[in-house]
Amino acid sequence: MEQQGFDTIALDRASGECVLTLIDHLPWDAQHLYDLQQRINLCLRTIESGELFLSHPDAADGEFAIVLRCIHEPDTEARAFLEQAREMLDEAGYRLRFGPLGSAYADTSA
Template sequence: MRDERLKLIDSIVIDSDFGICTLNIVDPLSWTEDENHLADLQAKINNSLQYVESSEIYIDYPVSRGLDMVIHIQFIYAPNEEANRFLEEAQNVLGDAGYELSFGPLGSDYASEADE
């Protein structure tokens, strides 16, 4: 996840029935292959948050105004212990700011590192 890729939100899902706008981040990297993985993930979360806080999202998606904002990270590989600590802290910080951070596998389960 370098450079311009860090600035992208992979998808946005608006569920007006439930009052939620979800900004999805897909994390395709193995936790063993990139020493900058956690910093890159933090940059993507920060960029998503900036997109909301700058109100740019309301220009691009006017129907999202007034909805609860959720940043959801979909991992191909299960987060390691350090990543889980980071995610828990990020959930607390974003929760205090009025946002939600959720995460889970992309698909029904995480890929195995041996599948690479």
Template sequence: MSILDTNVVDIVALDPSKGIARLIISDHLEWTNPVDEHLLLLQEKINRYLRFLEGGELEQHYPDAERCKCEIEIAMKFEPSSEALHFIGKAREIVQGAGFDLVYQVG
């Protein structure tokens, strides 16, 4: 599963001892032109993850996540472009407004 599968949650990582549920988006795409297509895929994927969280699906499938702080992590293979960083900043505001967090890492 990856960013190309926009209707699927790629990875769920639970750490009940730390109280964290991390939903990971696996992004293996380069940030080359056309960047808009990549951003659209990322937007669709983030929206899917928000529906998964807000609809209670996380707790249905992973009961141990019930009291966990939830965050969406974008695991990128390539360094994001300036456009991508701007988008992630705006998306973070929306995700935080819904009561969750949005982070990214490259590696």
């Protein structure tokens, strides 16, 4: 099976939403943004090729969300990238959400 791009998958039975979660531990820089774009594209290919449904057939009838859980708070450039990606995915019928891996980003003062 081809690499899928996501770290976990969950199906919200109440809403029917299939959630692909990406765990992100890297500090933000240009290479990181490029790698993240590749991971998001892998998620989309996994959905659109139907490969996802081989292991998760219940996901076939629902909506999809890609959720990015970050250790480091996105900087200005990363936020701009994520907002642009969110808009593009929204237009394609998918959702993109992002936030801290835990209760707060590791580099945010409490």
